[in-house]
Amino acid sequence: MSLFENAIIEITKRKLSKALDLDNVIEMSADGLKEHRDIPYTNRSGKELLMDIFEPIVAPGTELPVIINIHGGGLIDGNKNLSTGFCRQIAKRGYLVCSLEYRLIPNVRVYExxxxxxxxxxxxxRKLVEFDVDFTRIYLVAESAGAYLATYVAAMKKSKALQDAIGYEPTRxxxxxxxxISGMFYTTRKDDLGRFLSRSFYGxxxxxxxxAQYxxxxxxxxIYNIPPCYLITSKADMLERYTLDFAGELGNKGVEHFLRHMGSDPKLIHAYPVLRPDLTESERVIDEIIGWFRQHENALGH
Structure with a gap:
């Protein structure tokens, strides 16, 4: 990777951190939860990564539904700790929440x-066998770049063409x-993100x-290979247009989804339900996501 690409990545990381005040992300309390933090696991390339598991304290024998969380950060920054408060809020609603890490650009490309x-x-x-869970109720939440990764990983499950282009096996x-939440769905548009970072993303x-075509x-x-999705954005979300455009195309193609636009309040910034889970509006979004998952409890797994 060139010095120019590295410089652009570092400048973008600083801008993101300042715009989203990432040094002051709200974590919330862990009351009512057991936390299993920094659990090491090895990916298929032999690289050790970490996960967190947030377990609600419930009556023995209660089978918990499962939510997997994927953090954001523009693919170039961030870690699972950004989502700690958000994951706690979800777990308190009766879900076993597993929060994942992944390697960052420029050390890898998006394929990895x-x-x-x-x-x-x-x-x-494999880890879920250690808990009382309902294996028929597993869901995915993600914000910003995590939403981009979640969308493609979900589509890989059904698309052999996408698997071949990416060059890796899908999840089982x-x-x-x-x-x-505030999805970074578009990575090659002629905007600042696509102009300056798309080559770093894809090589x-x-x-x-x-x-290229995907x-x-x-x-x-x-678009035809993803499960039903709840989408959330707001006027102060710097990627508002991405969510609106993606939701519009889902609607045009008849793909099941729900779009929530939270209006023009300036405090409802990009990915605010994750970065500011203490807000009343964040709790509303989390409750709506949980409601969306409950609507699909009896659907066939994707």
Missing amino acids: QFDDVCAGMDCVG MSIKAMGL KDARSLAM TNPEHPEI
Whole structure:
């Protein structure tokens, strides 16, 4: 990777941190939960990653539904700790929450990030035997770049063409529905993100040529192969247009989804339900995501 690409990544990371005040992310209390933090697991490339598991304290024998969380950070920054408060809020609503890590660009390209998430989900599947869970109720939540990864990983499950382009195996885990917050769905538009970072995301080699037609999430191999999804954005969300456009295409194609736009309050910034889970509006979004998952409890797994 060139010095120019590295410089752009570092500048973007600083801008994101300042714009989202990432040094002051709200964590919330852990009352009523057991926490299993920094559990090491090995991805399929032999790289050690970490996961957190947030377990609600319930009556013995209670089978918990499961939510897997994928953090954001523009694919170049962030870690699972950004989502700690958000995961706690979800777990307190009666879900076993597993929060994953993945390697970051520029150390890898998106192909390895997809594989990290897929391998992480499979590691979660093996870990779940240690808990009382309902294996028929497994869901996915993700914010910003995590929502991009979640969308493609979900589509990989059904799309052999996408698997071949990415070059890795899909997860074996079955996901019933997704909650996608302030999604970074578009990575190659002629905006600041696409202009300056898309080459860092995809590289410039045979893999990037194979992947080129799928970088638009509106491609049929992606849009028709994802489970029902809840989408949330707001006017102060710097990627508001991405969610509105993606939801519009889901509607045009008849793909099951629900769009929540939270209006123009300036405090409702990008990914605020995750970064500011203490807000009343964040609690509303979390409750709606849980409601969406409950609506799909009896759906066939994706």
